[in-house]
Amino acid sequence: MKSQYKFLSYYNTIRYFLKDKGIQFNAAGTHLLADTSRKQHVQDFQFIVAIILNQQSRNYNVEKSMKNLKQNIHLDAYNVSKMDMKTFAKYLDGITYGGKKSDQIIQTAQILINEFNGQVPTDPKELKKLKGFGKNSIELYLKREENKQSKHITLTPKTLLFLLRTQIIAGQEISIYKDQAQLTNPEIQNYLQTFIDPILWKTLHIPIDLFVDEVCQEENPKCQECPLRDKCPTFQVNSMSSQDSSDLFSES
Ligand code: SF4
Numbered sequence: 259m260k261s262q263y264k265f266l267s268y269y270n271t272i273r274y275f276l277k278d279k280g281i282q283f284n285a286a287g288t289h290l291l292a293d294t295s296r297k298q299h300v301q302d303f304q305f306i307v308a309i310i311l312n313q314q315s316r317n318y319n320v321e322k323s324m325k326n327l328k329q330n331i332h333l334d335a336y337n338v339s340k341m342d343m344k345t346f347a348k349y350l351d352g353i354t355y356g357g358k359k360s361d362q363i364i365q366t367a368q369i370l371i372n373e374f375n376g377q378v379p380t381d382p383k384e385l386k387k388l389k390g391f392g393k394n395s396i397e398l399y400l401k402r403e404e405n406k407q408s409k410h411i412t413l414t415p416k417t418l419l420f421l422l423r424t425q426i427i428a429g430q431e432i433s434i435y436k437d438q439a440q441l442t443n444p445e446i447q448n449y450l451q452t453f454i455d456p457i458l459w460k461t462l463h464i465p466i467d468l469f470v471d472e473v474c475q476e477e478n479p480k481c482q483e484c485p486l487r488d489k490c491p492t493f494q495v496n497s498m499s500s501q502d503s504s505d506l507f508s509e510s
Pocket of ligand 1: 479
């Protein structure tokens, strides 16, 4: 089977598996993905809002709140700069210090309109002027800017391990996942990019990461309950070798 079909088939199986288990993969970072149908400055502002809401709050609650905001108001700096705290806060759901954060977001929108012509700056000194935006928030924002420029498929060791175990990446030793340098290996990057768009990957990897955390763990993967076990070459090889050794024991 061609790699892209194999990947898609695994991906769909993972999505259904997570859905059946009630695992909210939408709540694992998708709120950090702005509405890409909007102009760039609106996307940047939405990312700022998500970062402020995310402080000391659960991803799931931020996800719900971002959805409420995007569905009910024009979530851009111009519109938010004219809102009052109570109106903004009523769209938040389960956010710690929701009132204070609403206030910070409105003030941030006003600063962006008055000082930066509605654009989110990229200079850390200027980002520091935004309300509720400390060192970690600035780092997170700049990281996203960096990722936007990147043409890479961002891999973590555990995702790389999964791609190797399932042989979506074939012909490589499993042990390479332990080597950080392999995460940007040009050969692997080029190969993956023949069938995965790096921009789409920013969303695609979310259910895969959850699946890896839940099932295909680095140590002791839960192959017996894995929905991919019938297709997974690592599982087939492991079960054949355990079958061989039990045959050996039964012969002796
Ligand atoms: S069968 Fe095992 S090794 Fe293969 S994907 Fe599932 S958990 Fe991972």
